Amino acid sequence: MAILDELAENIIKGQAPAVEQLTEKALAEGESPESVLRKGLIKGMDVVGAKFKANEFYVPEVLIAARAMKAGMKILRPRLAESGVQPVGRFIVGTVKGDLHDIGKNLVAMMMEGAGFEVIDLGVDVTPEKFVASIKETNAQFVGMSALLTTTMVKMKDTIEAINSSGMRNSVKIVVGGAPLTQKFADEIGADGYAPDAASAVELVKNLLN
Ligand code: B1M
Numbered sequence: 001m002a003i004l005d006e007l008a009e010n011i012i013k014g015q016a017p018a019v020e021q022l023t024e025k026a027l028a029e030g031e032s033p034e035s036v037l038r039k040g041l042i043k044g045m046d047v048v049g050a051k052f053k054a055n056e057f058y059v060p061e062v063l064i065a066a067r068a069m070k071a072g073m074k075i076l077r078p079r080l081a082e083s084g085v086q087p088v089g090r091f092i093v094g095t096v097k098g099d100l101h102d103i104g105k106n107l108v109a110m111m112m113e114g115a116g117f118e119v120i121d122l123g124v125d126v127t128p129e130k131f132v133a134s135i136k137e138t139n140a141q142f143v144g145m146s147a148l149l150t151t152t153m154v155k156m157k158d159t160i161e162a163i164n165s166s167g168m169r170n171s172v173k174i175v176v177g178g179a180p181l182t183q184k185f186a187d188e189i190g191a192d193g194y195a196p197d198a199a200s201a202v203e204l205v206k207n208l209l210n
Helices: 003-013 016-028 033-053 059-082 102-115 130-140 153-164 183-189 196-209
Strands: 090-095 118-121 142-146 172-177
Touching: 003 016, 003 033, 003 059, 003 153, 016 033, 016 059, 033 059, 033 102, 033 196, 059 102, 059 142, 090 102, 090 130, 102 118, 102 196, 130 142, 130 153, 142 196, 153 172, 153 183, 172 183, 172 196
Parallel strands: 090 118, 090 142, 142 172
Antiparallel strands: none
16 A cells, blocks of 8 residues: 555554654655645545544544544644645634533544644633634634533624624634534624534535635
8 A cells, every 4th residue: 555545544543653653654755745744644534524424433533533643743744844835724713701612622623634724722711802812813714613502602703793893804714613503593693604513614614715
């Protein structure tokens, strides 16, 4: 099997040590950092996302695959920076103010990184002001908000209003998700999109890129 296919295969199986070794080996054999990323790591994570959506993989398998992806990225990141490879886009993500649930948000962050985005993870309990400051600081094109509580999902509206008031609404696309949310709610608060799961979030953001 070609080395990049082997790399993708080990991402799918969640074999972090093998991914680390194969990433080093592929680079040593002269593969470009960009091919290792796109034809190895991202290719593997794309399959993981598809399996997750089809209910063939569950949260633990995705987390293990994401850990393997991270092991490869650790080797690859400095090489990508040296070779000037640009990320697909920049994506800020956080769980809204008052909400401490982060498992779903972390899945979204990992899958977005797996799809080649630079991810700025603001963590949990993120205030509208912090989202706004991060957009200013990073010039990200995307903001993702997660909420798991019916009492905190309303904070998404406050955040969108803060982004509107900051004058930066036209420069970012806002996507939202989390168990209590619906497309209807996303439309009501003026988000650009809603995704029911992490794999759909990647598809949604990729569509919004075009
Ligand atoms: Co909490 N909790 N919890 N909890 N908790 C829920 C959400 C709850 C439904 C349980 C219940 O009562 N049945 C309930 C909410 C009820 C409601 O609002 N209607 C609840 C409650 C009430 C609370 C507390 C208030 C309990 C208390 O203290 N009395 C408290 C609140 C703390 C706070 O946030 N301020 C609390 C605390 C906690 C723990 C800390 C113990 C822990 C969180 C640990 C952590 O996240 N690090 C916890 C957990 C684990 C849960 C449950 C059991 C599981 C949530 C989870 O991680 N699911 C949950 C019940 C349940 O869902 N069965 C529950 C797995 C995760 C992968 O799914 O996050 O939905 P999820 O993410 C999905 C999608 O929603 C989507 O993608 C993911 C899948 O791919 N998605 C996005 C998520 N974010 C997205 C963003 C996107 C796109 C998609 O774009 C940006």
